[in-house]
Amino acid sequence: MHDAIRASLPELVQWLPWAIGYDRSVAQRFVRESASAWNDGRAFDFALRLPDEPDFHVGNVSVWPTSMPNRIGEIGYWIRSDLTGEGLGTEATARALQIGFEELEYHKVILRIAAGNERSDRIAKRVGFNYDGMLRHEVRVGDNWLDHSAWSVLELEWPGIKRQLRADGLLRRR
Numbered sequence: 001m002h003d004a005i006r007a008s009l010p011e012l013v014q015w016l017p018w019a020i021g022y023d024r025s026v027a028q029r030f031v032r033e034s035a036s037a038w039n040d041g042r043a044f045d046f047a048l049r050l051p052d053e054p055d056f057h058v059g060n061v062s063v064w065p066t067s068m069p070n071r072i073g074e075i076g077y078w079i080r081s082d083l084t085g086e087g088l089g090t091e092a093t094a095r096a097l098q099i100g101f102e103e104l105e106y107h108k109v110i111l112r113i114a115a116g117n118e119r120s121d122r123i124a125k126r127v128g129f130n131y132d133g134m135l136r137h138e139v140r141v142g143d144n145w146l147d148h149s150a151w152s153v154l155e156l157e158w159p160g161i162k163r164q165l166r167a168d169g170l171l172r173r174r
C-alpha cells in the first residue's frame with residue numbers, strides 16, 4: 001500500500017487530506033486503525049488487488065456508517081495513478097455500494113466529491129448516484145477549503161441500480 005500511495009501522491013494530494021505530508025507511518029497507522037475500526041463496525045476498509053497479482057496493491061475502497069440511527073453510510077476510494085482509466089474505481093465503487101445495501105443494510109449511501117474532481121464525478125454518475133447538491137468548504141486539504149458535491153443512492157433505488165450495474169458488467173453475480 002505504501003508503494004502504491006507513494007507512486008500516486010501528486011494526484012492524491014489534490015483531493016485527500018491524509019496525503020499531504022504523507023510518510024510510511026501514515027500507512028502503518030491506517031492499517032492498525034483499520035483493523036480495530038473493522039472489529040468495532042466503525043469502518044470497513046478494503047484493499048483492492050487484481051486476481052492474478054494478489055500482492056500488488058491497486059488502491060483502497062472504504063464503506064463506513066455516518067449515522068447509525070438513520071442507517072446512512074459513506075463510500076471513499078483511491079486508485080494508484082498508473083492504473084487509472086481502466087474502470088477499477090467504478091467497479092470498486094459499485095461493489096462497495098452493494099456491500100452497503102446488502103451486507104450493512106444501509107438506507108442511504110452517500111459520496112462526497114471535491115469540486116473539480118471530474119474523474120470521481122464520472123464514477124458517481126456511472127454507478128447511478130443522484131446529485132444532491134454542493135456542500136461549501138466541506139474539507140480542508142492543506143491550506144485550501146474545498147467545496148464538495150454530495151451524491152446519494154437510496155435503499156429503494158438499489159435494485160434498479162444493481163440491475164443496470166450487472167448489465168454494464170460492473171457487478172459480478174455472486
Ligand SMILES: CC(C)(COP(=O)(O)OP(=O)(O)OC[C@H]1O[C@@H](n2cnc3c(N)ncnc32)[C@H](O)[C@@H]1OP(=O)(O)O)[C@@H](O)C(=O)NCCC(=O)NCCS
Binds near residue numbers: 119
Ligand atoms: C478518481 C479515481 C478514483 C478514478 O479511478 P479510476 O480507476 O481511474 O476510475 P475509472 O477507470 O473507473 O474511471 C472513472 C472515470 O474517470 C475517467 N478517467 C480515469 N482516468 C482518467 C485519465 N487518466 N484521463 C482522463 N479520464 C480519466 C474515466 O474515463 C471514467 O470516466 P467514464 O466512465 O465517463 O469513461 C482516481 O483517479 C483516484 O484515485 N484519484 C485520486 C483520489 C481521489 O480523487 N479519490 C476520490 C475522492 S472522492
